[in-house]
Amino acid sequence: MSDSKALPTIERKDAVRFRVISLALTGALALGLAGCAAPADTPAESADSNADSTGDGHGAIAGAAEVAEPQLGLTWIDPAGMVTHLDLLDESTSEIGTIDAPAAMTTDGRYLFADTGAGVEIVDSGVWTWDHVDHFHYYRAKPLLLGGVEGDGTATVATTNSSTNGGTGISFADSGDAVLLSTEALSKGEIREQFRLEREPHDGLVVPVGSFALVTEPVDGVGATLAGYTDGGEPTGLEEPCAAPAGTITTRVGAVIGCADGALLAHVDDGELVVERIPYPADAPAGAVSSFDNREGRPTIAGLASPTDIRLLDTRARTWTLLTAPTPLVHVTAVDDEDEHLLALTEDGRMLVLSAADGSLLAQTEPLVAASLAAGAAPVLIADQHRAYLSAPVEKQLFEIDYADGARLARTFDTTTEPAFVAETGR
Template sequence: MRSHITLFALAGALTVSLAGCSTTPADPPATGGAAEDGHGAVAGAAEVAEPQLGLTSITPDGTVSHLDLLDESVTDIGEIPPATGMTTDGRYLFAQTDTGVEIVDSGVWTWDHVDHFHYYRAEPALLGSVPGEGAATIATTNLSTTGGTGLSFADSGDAVLLDTEALSKGEISELFRIEREPHSGLVVPVGSFALVSEASDGVGTTVVGYTAEGEATGLEEACVDPAGTITTRVGAVIGCEDGALLAHVDDDELQVERIPYPAGTTAPPARSFDNREGRPTVAGLAGSEGIWLLDTRERAWTLLPSPAPLAHVTAVDDEDGHLLALARDGRVLVMDDENGAVLAETAPLVADSLAAGVIPTLIADQHRAYLSAPTERRLHEIDYADGARIARSFETATEPAFVAETGR
């Protein structure tokens, strides 16, 4: 799932040239997209020759705007209620509010067609809201014009699957809404299916397979205290107390594999995952004890030692095996994903943000890393392959806001 959320405020003339597509992957998309899906085209959208990269922002009072990173133009999209959190799939922004989730369409996206990519631009828009009670956990795929988007509301227990194709046409359509026992759970889209967590006494215990029409498939897997989900090229990952589930579709059937943690491990389970978008290896913190790496191709976990107290990790999964970590003292560490050795590090770039209780967002791209510095009002571009060199830094003019990298 895409969750590249950058917490900083945009200056009107801020300019960033982000890296484009990743290298050609070996695996087909795990979420069900193919040529027959129209290559990601939508009526009214223009196909263009390069990624339409941008930063779509939501200020604390709900003002939504989009900065085009190609020509530096800024578009005012509109206003939504004040947001308390946000998730993105690289096109849509799903903003948590007091009454549910507001959806913003940035109007720019990339379609992954395995051996090449298609790039699109359309008019940005505020699509409306999905009502729900309590904190919403949102799960997306790597495709923004097909499949589903899952929302799980903690207080009401509602499990909602949205039609992502309808979103691409400007419509909010619920494929299903299932009432469950309230809990902090998940609704994870997998092709034309979804895995929905179920709870007992307020704690998730299992995930159950559903069709897009809300019919149970008969698939049920134990997953105690589910937390953290991400979609790789191999499948959708769901974190559980004893390991992870890897879900994919084979021959039009929903399949789930269990990847347990190594025998004898005492390290805490990963509660979230991050990586360079779509890559098969994902990373998550093992509490304060280390770093979990999950290779979804090999179905294998690796536990690396933490070189320092960490706030966040993300797997680059490139040929050189880079792993990026944000230390609690504000440094970005470039690590070796085989042995955990620190290869390079920055100065403490976001110490003030972390001291204020704000966790900056660290994004891994094919060639660069991007680090938000909310309290410092800066955005840093880091060349992690060149000794963690600060390639560029940009000042921002206002207080921190939720910002998503869109168009990829």
């Protein structure tokens, strides 16, 4: 069974500048495909969680072309709200449009959810991969600005690994509103709220899990428990304590939510919402992970509890690994490949390749994003199967790094706008 989405073979060049041409749509609608039964031996990673709710369309939607390879790109929003897409196959760029100025952005690999402080603006990059567990389908359509979801205060967005079914959760801090969007509706160009629940204001979460969602409930303005709801907003009766919930990510195994004492792992088993508690080891230092990252969908995730305290969670084994970083870090992400690579960004702007077994340094780049870090313009570090991508907002550059080849700088893209909020799309 393939464990990741294949990367197309493309020419690699050092320090190549991209040219500006229009983004072209390719092909016509694909014929229906057969023989896509999922393996029977994956109970905790059920194919049902990735199944397309629209039937046997394999992630296809009207107006989209199925293509033979993933349409990988980097899509970014500048501080003023201009949305730009770089096609990593032919190095062309195109402007998608302009939204309100964002303060933060979250992505599922297709959509960009931009927090503007007065709601969430949604951008469809027009490229995505549909995961059928043992194989993949690749699509391309016209990129679109889909519009916005109203809300007050900072918005925390939680996504799944599917861009054509399931839900997308949004929690608004100032109003307390908990919103679940239909991702299937997004794939058809429509913003549809599955539910909107009123809560006391707090920095909370709405985490989609199959046809359910976990919603934080506060005590004295701080998240204290997670309550289960159907995707129609009906309570399931499930409640799970989680002190100071922060950080969520979806793997093949399920959705992870960070808590002060460890993490919760949520998945659907025989049609029921199930939540498991995975506490930190007894010898873990004080502190907790508030943000997780990994190569999309892989079962192992990584986060920082302090600048040198790396914590890896294997969601299959339900176990933590504690590592000490060789130098202070600002971000870490798990590649979760056969070589157990771990990627990290240092406080002085270098990307490190570390061993996920013992935290030892395997390779590193020069300080590529020092100016951005010094200016408080946070770079984005993204890992996929073969490459890492690192954004440099102040330097106005995007770097492609071959982390398995001594952290070799494979390509450098100069940008005309500041890549403040960057997503790898098409994966």
